[in-house]
Amino acid sequence: MAGLKSIFDQTPLKKLTLPNRLFRAAVGDRSPDGQVGEENLALYEKLARGGVGTILTGFTRVSAKEDNIFPIFALYDDSFLPGHRRLTELVHSRGALIFSQQVYVGSRMSKVFPDDASPEKREKTLFLSPSGTLSGDAGAQPREITAAEIAGVGDDFAGAAVRAKEAGYDGVEIHAAHGFLFSQFLTPLYNRRTDEYGGSWENRSRIVAETYGKVRAAVGPDFPILLKINARESGGQPEDLGDILAMAAKLDDLGLDGLEISGDWWEFSKDSPAYFLSEATRIAEKIKGAVILTGGLRTPGQMDQILNSTGIRYFGLARPLIADPGLVNKFKGR
Numbered sequence: 001m002a003g004l005k006s007i008f009d010q011t012p013l014k015k016l017t018l019p020n021r022l023f024r025a026a027v028g029d030r031s032p033d034g035q036v037g038e039e040n041l042a043l044y045e046k047l048a049r050g051g052v053g054t055i056l057t058g059f060t061r062v063s064a065k066e067d068n069i070f071p072i073f074a075l076y077d078d079s080f081l082p083g084h085r086r087l088t089e090l091v092h093s094r095g096a097l098i099f100s101q102q103v104y105v106g107s108r109m110s111k112v113f114p115d116d117a118s119p120e121k122r123e124k125t126l127f128l129s130p131s132g133t134l135s136g137d138a139g140a141q142p143r144e145i146t147a148a149e150i151a152g153v154g155d156d157f158a159g160a161a162v163r164a165k166e167a168g169y170d171g172v173e174i175h176a177a178h179g180f181l182f183s184q185f186l187t188p189l190y191n192r193r194t195d196e197y198g199g200s201w202e203n204r205s206r207i208v209a210e211t212y213g214k215v216r217a218a219v220g221p222d223f224p225i226l227l228k229i230n231a232r233e234s235g236g237q238p239e240d241l242g243d244i245l246a247m248a249a250k251l252d253d254l255g256l257d258g259l260e261i262s263g264d265w266w267e268f269s270k271d272s273p274a275y276f277l278s279e280a281t282r283i284a285e286k287i288k289g290a291v292i293l294t295g296g297l298r299t300p301g302q303m304d305q306i307l308n309s310t311g312i313r314y315f316g317l318a319r320p321l322i323a324d325p326g327l328v329n330k331f332k333g334r
């Protein structure tokens with residue numbers, strides 16, 4: 001029908017034209033040495049052929065200090081560039097776009113070591129968190145990150161974003177959801193600091209705002225930068241959406257291109273389809289940048305309905321595309 005929006009609309013994002021409104025939401029890539037390997041390439045080829053417009057990579061480490069934590073992609077030095085170049089060229093040759101999701105893991109994964117991690121490695125690994133608070137699933141006591149280390153983390157993100165641009169990615173997404181370091185800063189559940197990085201919502205979001213500023217300065221005004229945040233937390237007091245709205249508005253004012261709305265999906269996904277819809281709808285009313293809703297999206301009809309009744313512009317799908325990387329072509333009836 002004329003005038004109705006569709007998940008198959010082509011839309012502009014900065015100088016990009018997104019092929020449709022669907023993102024492959026990030027799914028961690030297994031990579032023992034941080035490099036992009038043949039198996040990873042094979043999966044991305046299937047995804048790119050399968051019709052999803054834009055692929056978010058799995059979370060990618062920005063610091064060598066986190067080498068021991070989790071066997072995922074890395075982009076903290078130039079040795080990783082050739083593999084990422086192959087990946088972006090492959091995806092582009094199949095007509096899709098690709099963004100690099102970047103993370104500072106922190107203490108969230110302190111239980112999860114590579115199976116072959118030696119006792120020395122385990123001993124050497126340092127888990128950083130806003131206040132040294134033990135996270136629910138932690139295997140080791142984290143240490144409170146210092147203000148100097150916070151500045152270093154921002155520089156690490158800027159360096160990794162520049163490498164992502166050099167490698168041919170169409171944009172980056174800063175991972176500030178799911179209990180990783182930035183996510184822990186945003187919520188008073190983990191952030192009990194009394195310096196300028198803790199307390200008020202402005203202080204709790206300072207690390208993200210400063211990092212965004214460093215990344216933007218490093219990649220320039222035209223390179224899209226997205227941010228994934230938790231709109232709802234589990235395991236404590238319910239998150240104050242007023243704070244989330246204020247943080248979203250502040251980051252939007254700084255020039256962020258889009259916010260992907262998530263939360264504790266492993267818990268909330270039990271509840272209902274599109275389980276962060278109400279939060280994402282309210283955030284979309286508040287900001288100029290794009291809102292991407294992720295979690296529990298399963299059918300084109302469901303997404304078209306949300307598209308035409310809210311300000312949400314894009315949708316992220318993770319588990320549906322794990323089950324079938326060709327799903328979006330099937331949506332089109334091909």
Ligand SMILES: Cc1cc2nc3c(=O)[nH]c(=O)nc-3n(C[C@H](O)[C@H](O)[C@H](O)COP(=O)(O)O)c2cc1C
Nearest residue numbers: 025026027028058059262265294295296317318319
């Ligand atoms: C196996 C697996 C790995 C994931 N890895 C990541 C990741 O690297 N980064 C991230 O932000 N989210 C990750 N997620 C969460 C998804 O991006 C998404 O937010 C969540 O699965 C809800 O969407 P869905 O209902 O479409 O699966 C992962 C999810 C799964 C199932």
